[in-house]
Amino acid sequence: MTNRSFEIVDVTLRDGSHSMRHAFTKEQVRETARGLDKAGVNYFEVSHGDGLGGSSMQYGLSKVNELELIETAAAECGQAKVSVLLIPGIGTKYDLNDAVKAGAKMVRIATHVTEADVAKQHITLARELGLKTIGFLMMAHMASIEKLVEQAKLFESYGAEVVYVTDSAGALLPHEVTERITALKNELSIEIGFHGHNNLSMAMANTLAAVQAGATYIDGSLRALGAGSGNTQTEVMVAVLEKMEYNTGVDLYKILDVANDVVAKYMPRPQEVTGSSLMMGYSGVYSSFLLHTEKAAKRFNIDERDILVELGKMKAVGGQEDLIYEVAANITKKKFAVAPKP
Amino acid sequence: MTNRSFEIVDVTLRDGSHSMRHAFTKEQVRETARGLDKAGVNYFEVSHGDGLGGSSMQYGLSKVNELELIETAAAECGQAKVSVLLIPGIGTKYDLNDAVKAGAKMVRIATHVTEADVAKQHITLARELGLKTIGFLMMAHMASIEKLVEQAKLFESYGAEVVYVTDSAGALLPHEVTERITALKNELSIEIGFHGHNNLSMAMANTLAAVQAGATYIDGSLRALGAGSGNTQTEVMVAVLEKMEYNTGVDLYKILDVANDVVAKYMPRPQEVTGSSLMMGYSGVYSSFLLHTEKAAKRFNIDERDILVELGKMKAVGGQEDLIYEVAANITKKKFAVAPKP
Incomplete structure (x- = not known):
C-alpha cells in the first residue's frame, strides 16, 4: 500500500450526485463506501454534486442531508478516508466544520481556474482542522498554461498539499493534459492531481497522460457516474493502469464488484456521450x-x-x-x- | 472532399447489428444511411454483425435479410458507398456476389490476425468484382508486431488496397496502436486502417493514435453502437479530429443529428463499459x-x-x-x- 504509484480518489458519491439528481440514499452510500474501502481505495468523496451546501433550489435539493451521508460513509471506512468538496460561494467555512464533525478527513477547495484567490481562507481553515487539503482548479481548459501555473501557485502558497487540473467540461485532449501537468510538475513542489470528464471520450486517455506526466492524484467514478458524459471510470482506470504496470493499490475484482453489483443497480441510466454533452466538450x-x-x-x-x-x-x-x-x-x-x- | 486527411468508415449498420441482436429494420437502415450520406461519410458498412452469411442459429438470425438491407442503404447513397464485411468460413464468395448485386461497392475480408492466408481467393474475387478491397486483421492485440506485419503483407500480396489493425476485444492501449500502425506504415505500401472497441475506454484515444501514426482509414459507430462496449463513437471522432485540425470531410452537426435523432432512438440500450466487457479488454x-x-x-x-x-x-x-x-x-x-x- 505504501508504494502505490498514485492515489485514486473515487468521486461516485459526489460527482455522481449530479446524475442521481442529488437523491442518494443512506443505503446506497453505505454499500458504495463499503465496497470502495474493501477494494483498497484510500480516498473517496461524499458531498452534494456542487459541493458542501449545494443543496438548494438553484443547484438541486438533496434527498438526504449530505452530513448524514458523510457520517454513513465514514462509518464504513477501514483504511479509507472520506473527502468532501467545497466551492467557496456555494459552501461556507461552517459547512466545512460540520463535515469534519461528520467524519470528513480530506477536502478539495474548488474554484474556477482563474479564481484561486477566493479560496485562501478556506485552505487556511482546512489545514487548521487537520484535513488533507487540496486545491481544485475547475474548467482548467479555459486558462493558458501560464495562468494555470499562476493560479496553482496561489493554492500552493495558501497551504494546499495537492493541486488539481480539473477538466470539468471534458474539453481537454491528451497532449493538452500532458502539457498542463508537466508545467505544474516543473513549477510547483506540491503534488499534482487530475480530474477528467468523458465528453470527448478522452477521460481515460487523459488520466493516463496525467499519470505519465507525473500526476499522483487521479479521480474516477464507478460506472463513470457523474456530470455530463460522466467521469473517468474508476474500475477501468484500475484495469488500464495495472496493464501499464503501475501499482494502483486497488483490487481489480473488488472494485469491479462494487461498480457492477452496487452502483450499476442504482444509477438511473448509463453514462454516455450524448449530443449535448459532446457539444459541451467540443465548445468547452x-x-x-x-x-x-x-x-x-x-x-x-x-x-x-x-x-x-x-x-x-x-x-x-x-x-x-x-x-x-x-x-x-x-x-x-x-x-x-x-x-x-x- | 478530395483533401480529407483520412476516410471515416461508419460501421453502425454492421457492428451495431450485435447490439441490435441482428434485428435492424429497413426503416432504421434507410434513415441511418440517409443521415450518413448527407453528413459526408464516404463509406459505411451494412452486413450481419458477423459479416455476410452470418445470419444463423450460431451467430444469431437476422430479422431482415442483409441483402435487402444493403439494397435499402445503397438506394440512399449520393456520394457514399456501401461496404460489406466478409469473414471467410462464415460468408462465402456467393454471398459476396449477391452483395455486389445488392449495391455493395467495398468489402472488408476479415480473418483472425494469424490467418490472413484463408482470404486469398476472397480478395482476388473482390478485386475482380471491381470492389474497393480491404483486409481486416481481427484480434490484432494477440499477435506480435512481426506477426502482424507478416500477415498484413499477405493481404497486400493478394491485392488488398488497405489493411486494418482490428482491435476486436478493445484490448490495445494507445502506445500499442502507435507501434502497430507505425510498423505497418514502414513495411507496407498500401494504406493502413484502424478499427477500435471501447472495452478499456480507449477507443477514441487509440483512433487518434492511429491517425497520428499514419492510418488513413478509421472506423466508428454512431452512439458507439457495436459489440462489447461498443466502437469508437463516430460523431465524437469527428469532433475530436476537427479540434486536432484534421480535415474529416464530415459535417459535425449533421453527423450529430443522425446519431441523436436516429440511432439513439432505436438502440436498445446505451453502450457502456460493463464488468464483462471490461474483463474482455483486460484479458484480451x-x-x-x-x-x-x-x-x-x-x-x-x-x-x-x-x-x-x-x-x-x-x-x-x-x-x-x-x-x-x-x-x-x-x-x-x-x-x-x-x-x-x-
Whole structure:
C-alpha cells in the first residue's frame, strides 16, 4: 500500500450526485463506501454534486442531508478516508466544520481556474482542522498554461498539499493534459492531481497522460457516474493502469464488484456521450449554459450549437448567461445580413 | 472532399447489428444511411454483425435479410458507398456476389490476425468484382508486431488496397496502436486502417493514435453502437479530429443529428463499459468465451475472471472453448493444493 504509484480518489458519491439528481440514499452510500474501502481505495468523496451546501433550489435539493451521508460513509471506512468538496460561494467555512464533525478527513477547495484567490481562507481553515487539503482548479481548459501555473501557485502558497487540473467540461485532449501537468510538475513542489470528464471520450486517455506526466492524484467514478458524459471510470482506470504496470493499490475484482453489483443497480441510466454533452466538450462551455442556449436558439431560429461554439471561443464563464442572447442576436445578424454591393 | 486527411468508415449498420441482436429494420437502415450520406461519410458498412452469411442459429438470425438491407442503404447513397464485411468460413464468395448485386461497392475480408492466408481467393474475387478491397486483421492485440506485419503483407500480396489493425476485444492501449500502425506504415505500401472497441475506454484515444501514426482509414459507430462496449463513437471522432485540425470531410452537426435523432432512438440500450466487457479488454479474450467461462466458473466454484485472465495469457482463440474447462480445473487444483511439507 505504501508504494502505490498514485492515489485514486473515487468521486461516485459526489460527482455522481449530479446524475442521481442529488437523491442518494443512506443505503446506497453505505454499500458504495463499503465496497470502495474493501477494494483498497484510500480516498473517496461524499458531498452534494456542487459541493458542501449545494443543496438548494438553484443547484438541486438533496434527498438526504449530505452530513448524514458523510457520517454513513465514514462509518464504513477501514483504511479509507472520506473527502468532501467545497466551492467557496456555494459552501461556507461552517459547512466545512460540520463535515469534519461528520467524519470528513480530506477536502478539495474548488474554484474556477482563474479564481484561486477566493479560496485562501478556506485552505487556511482546512489545514487548521487537520484535513488533507487540496486545491481544485475547475474548467482548467479555459486558462493558458501560464495562468494555470499562476493560479496553482496561489493554492500552493495558501497551504494546499495537492493541486488539481480539473477538466470539468471534458474539453481537454491528451497532449493538452500532458502539457498542463508537466508545467505544474516543473513549477510547483506540491503534488499534482487530475480530474477528467468523458465528453470527448478522452477521460481515460487523459488520466493516463496525467499519470505519465507525473500526476499522483487521479479521480474516477464507478460506472463513470457523474456530470455530463460522466467521469473517468474508476474500475477501468484500475484495469488500464495495472496493464501499464503501475501499482494502483486497488483490487481489480473488488472494485469491479462494487461498480457492477452496487452502483450499476442504482444509477438511473448509463453514462454516455450524448449530443449535448459532446457539444459541451467540443465548445468547452458550462453545462449550466445548455438550457438558456436552447431557449435563445429557438427565439432567434438558429442552431443552438452555433451559440455554444461562439460562447466557447469567448471563454464565457458561469454567471454570464446574459451573453447568450447577445451571441444569438449576433449570429442571426450575420446569417441574414445582405452582402454589401460591390 | 478530395483533401480529407483520412476516410471515416461508419460501421453502425454492421457492428451495431450485435447490439441490435441482428434485428435492424429497413426503416432504421434507410434513415441511418440517409443521415450518413448527407453528413459526408464516404463509406459505411451494412452486413450481419458477423459479416455476410452470418445470419444463423450460431451467430444469431437476422430479422431482415442483409441483402435487402444493403439494397435499402445503397438506394440512399449520393456520394457514399456501401461496404460489406466478409469473414471467410462464415460468408462465402456467393454471398459476396449477391452483395455486389445488392449495391455493395467495398468489402472488408476479415480473418483472425494469424490467418490472413484463408482470404486469398476472397480478395482476388473482390478485386475482380471491381470492389474497393480491404483486409481486416481481427484480434490484432494477440499477435506480435512481426506477426502482424507478416500477415498484413499477405493481404497486400493478394491485392488488398488497405489493411486494418482490428482491435476486436478493445484490448490495445494507445502506445500499442502507435507501434502497430507505425510498423505497418514502414513495411507496407498500401494504406493502413484502424478499427477500435471501447472495452478499456480507449477507443477514441487509440483512433487518434492511429491517425497520428499514419492510418488513413478509421472506423466508428454512431452512439458507439457495436459489440462489447461498443466502437469508437463516430460523431465524437469527428469532433475530436476537427479540434486536432484534421480535415474529416464530415459535417459535425449533421453527423450529430443522425446519431441523436436516429440511432439513439432505436438502440436498445446505451453502450457502456460493463464488468464483462471490461474483463474482455483486460484479458484480451473473445466475447464468445464469456458464456462458457461463466458455466465453468460455477462448476469449479472459482472466479470466472481468473479463467478469462488465464485464457488471455494463453492467447486462446475462437473454437478452443474446450480449453476453458481445462483452465478452470487447473485453477481449482492450484487453489486447493496442499502446500508440500517442509
